[in-house]
Amino acid sequence: MGVGALRKFEHLPKWPGGEALAPTHRWWAAPDNSFNNRAYGPMDTIVIHATAGHNSSGAMSVTQSGNASWHWLMPDEDESPHGDHVWRCVADEKKAWHVRKQVKFPIDNKRDINSRSVGIEIVNAQIGEGDPFSQWQVAVTAQTVNYYRSKHPDRRFYLATHSFLDPERRNDPGNIFDWQRFMSLLETGEPELVDVDDYAADAVSWVKEQGLMTGVSEQLFGGRDPVKRQDLAIILKRLHDGLKPADEG
Numbered sequence: 001m002g003v004g005a006l007r008k009f010e011h012l013p014k015w016p017g018g019e020a021l022a023p024t025h026r027w028w029a030a031p032d033n034s035f036n037n038r039a040y041g042p043m044d045t046i047v048i049h050a051t052a053g054h055n056s057s058g059a060m061s062v063t064q065s066g067n068a069s070w071h072w073l074m075p076d077e078d079e080s081p082h083g084d085h086v087w088r089c090v091a092d093e094k095k096a097w098h099v100r101k102q103v104k105f106p107i108d109n110k111r112d113i114n115s116r117s118v119g120i121e122i123v124n125a126q127i128g129e130g131d132p133f134s135q136w137q138v139a140v141t142a143q144t145v146n147y148y149r150s151k152h153p154d155r156r157f158y159l160a161t162h163s164f165l166d167p168e169r170r171n172d173p174g175n176i177f178d179w180q181r182f183m184s185l186l187e188t189g190e191p192e193l194v195d196v197d198d199y200a201a202d203a204v205s206w207v208k209e210q211g212l213m214t215g216v217s218e219q220l221f222g223g224r225d226p227v228k229r230q231d232l233a234i235i236l237k238r239l240h241d242g243l244k245p246a247d248e249g
């Protein structure tokens, strides 16, 4: 009995500041023939997987074949490291092999997603309620994502489930993974706009997202300031240009 797919893809905001430490970890290195050098960068994507097995050693035995690897492995609740430490398996500088080479990234259609990503494997049997993800597994995975965000505060990371990237072949981590709780553990870092009234807040975030209007600063939109006719003209032109059917390429 498998689990349903969890197809999720998020573009996280930049890290809001402060340092997020990596979770406590030990090395369980994947063999040298199971990873290689990244072909391009920057590393801007984190892929969430589940192992479809019962323990960490079962997962690590797969790396011995020289066909698959990952950067992090999150132990299951009946393993002794659970609640204490996670495993690091491939160095960040290296390309782990956790997504099929042919799969295209949805934003720019580039293949070789492994070159731009970090792979996190969570030990889970993928049998539904028979083996739920533990709270700790969800939390420590979120901590790992935040660690990369704080290490590269200039980047907006993409966060993807394996089943989103490769829907024909993969279901992991499966719909028993509590994505909502996971996302709530990722400090979103959306700066609060302090000068926008509630009745307009939704509209203001929409025009900012669409690029129709920019703010004055991270926390100021100029929400109660008047608009000049020439500024309105710019907004209308941006709206018009955005409404044109997109050309290929």
Ligand SMILES: [Zn+2]
Pocket (backbone or CB within 6 Å): 048, 049, 050, 098, 162, 170, 172
């Ligand atoms: Zn996977």
